[in-house]
Amino acid sequence: MASLIVENAGVSYAGPSGPVQALDRVSLELRSGEIVVALGPSGCGKSTLLGLMAGFQTPSQGRVLANGRPVRGPGADRGVVFQDDALMPWLNAEDNVAFGLRLRGVSREQRRSEARRMLSWVGLEAFAGHALSQMSGGMRQRLGLARALAADPDFLLLDEPLGALDALTREKMQSLILSLWQRSGKGIFLITHSIEEALFLGTELLVLTPRPGRIALRQKLGFAQRYAAGESARSIKADPAFIAMREHLLDWIFRAEEADHAAA
Ligand SMILES: Nc1ncnc2c1ncn2[C@@H]1O[C@H](COP(=O)(O)OP(=O)(O)OP(=O)(O)O)[C@@H](O)[C@H]1O
Numbered sequence: 650m651a652s653l654i655v656e657n658a659g660v661s662y663a664g665p666s667g668p669v670q671a672l673d674r675v676s677l678e679l680r681s682g683e684i685v686v687a688l689g690p691s692g693c694g695k696s697t698l699l700g701l702m703a704g705f706q707t708p709s710q711g712r713v714l715a716n717g718r719p720v721r722g723p724g725a726d727r728g729v730v731f732q733d734d735a736l737m738p739w740l741n742a743e744d745n746v747a748f749g750l751r752l753r754g755v756s757r758e759q760r761r762s763e764a765r766r767m768l769s770w771v772g773l774e775a776f777a778g779h780a781l782s783q784m785s786g787g788m789r790q791r792l793g794l795a796r797a798l799a800a801d802p803d804f805l806l807l808d809e810p811l812g813a814l815d816a817l818t819r820e821k822m823q824s825l826i827l828s829l830w831q832r833s834g835k836g837i838f839l840i841t842h843s844i845e846e847a848l849f850l851g852t853e854l855l856v857l858t859p860r861p862g863r864i865a866l867r868q869k870l871g872f873a874q875r876y877a878a879g880e881s882a883r884s885i886k887a888d889p890a891f892i893a894m895r896e897h898l899l900d901w902i903f904r905a906e907e908a909d910h911a912a913a
Pocket residue numbers: 662663664669670671689690691692693694695696697698
């Protein structure tokens with residue numbers, strides 16, 4: 650089973666009036682088949698944490714291990730998808746999905762068949778030859794997911810992938826992420842600002858607080874598993890247990906923010 654482990658990680662940046670501690674003693678474990686969701690207010694260090702896991706940056710304290718080895722940079726074992734889809738506008742949908750495989754020297758035929766397979770996973774098989782300019786924001790995010798999956802990483806690291814989408818598309822994309830998780834068995838780390846999204850998608854929830862970014866709440870969840878077992882998204886989100894947890898979490902975050910403002 651693949652593992653991505655953050656051990657007591659700290660990150661500080663040089664700020665205009667001295668160092669800014671963006672993360673402080675953050676630890677987490679992500680394994681195949683898990684979805685760890687990081688929730689927290691703007692500036693609490695979520696993207697910094699994802700950057701550590703992706704290998705875009707190194708911790709000032711602590712360490713990050715991918716399958717037991719220290720992470721020293723980005724790697725094919727970790728696929729990243731951002732809110733901004735970062736696709737290549739001069740390539741069509743299929744070529745965007747196949748791009749990483751091309752860099753790795755995979756044969757043309759294999760690239761094509763793998764890209765088609767991933768396009769079908771995200772429901773875009775009919776759009777293989779389409780230009781990106783013909784695709785909506787939701788379709789482009791689906792392409793980003795297909796591209797990340799095509800490289801067959803152990804982990805998907807998703808930085809607010811649904812943040813720029815309208816509410817209805819966002820709901821559909823949440824279900825798609827769970828379908829991809831169920832199908833692929835990958836370990837997924839997902840950042841979101843949405844409490845409802847965090848509860849629905851996570852098998853484990855981490856709530857971060859700012860200044861410095863720390864994990865203030867850590868909770869195992871079971872709603873994604875219920876979706877995987879066949880229950881509908883609407884029924885799960887309307888379940889009194891889901892609503893009670895959402896309200897409890899909202900209340901908890903408001904209190905934490907009030908305490909933070911009072912201390913500032
Ligand atoms: N390159 C940098 N140089 C200096 N400070 C930085 C840098 N990157 C981030 N920071 C600071 O570190 C803190 C954490 O930033 P980060 O982007 O990780 O938070 P976030 O929770 O992802 O925010 P958001 O939800 O707004 O994307 C913030 O106070 C931010 O201003």
